[in-house]
Amino acid sequence: AQKVTQAQTEISVVEKEDVTLDCVYETRDTTYYLFWYKQPPSGELVFLIRRNSFDEQNEISGRYSWNFQKSTSSFNFTITASQVVDSAVYFCALHQGETSGSRLTFGEGTQLTVNP
């Protein structure tokens, strides 16, 4: 069975603060993929990043960075110098195994509110 846990239901920060969204996953497979998606108030799901289980290198994209640690089964997401436009629900998701058409298992999501 696979599971994704996002323990932080809601986070509220003031603009320009850094914020880290936590994601912990469970899987029995040695091959898997991890994702982050953003769901702004308009409701669509926007892909942010994909990571495979063999690549533990951290990644930075502008103000976004991701920390993948297999030892703790975590894939955390940090926004540096947050902006009001970052306000959204952020979902961590897991794709298990080597079959391309398999499901994504989503976490419960973290509602991030960035106040001016």
Next chain:
Amino acid sequence: EPEVTQTPSHQVTQMGQEVILRCVPISNHLYFYWYRQILGQKVEFLVSFYNNEISEKSEIFDDQFSVERPDGSNFTLKIRSTKLEDSAMYFCASNRVFYEQYFGPGTRLTVT
């Protein structure tokens, strides 16, 4: 940039009626999916579709649900007899091999 599209954006139906939600996946993608999100909750997998057949389905995807790819571009989800608890946002997604799934904007289904 290619996008997944979905129609309608909002569908209101009465309990017991059939609904068909439509999706046009990205053209060179091979795998197609339906997910749903009940208001305020997480996104839940319903079904995946590859090579004109279902490759995986969840416990939610019971006999009331069916999927079809009637032509080379459309991918549909049919709910035969809607229930109040089917009210949700339904997302279509598609991807190529081992790539991220791209989601459409969703169809909000309201069952009254």
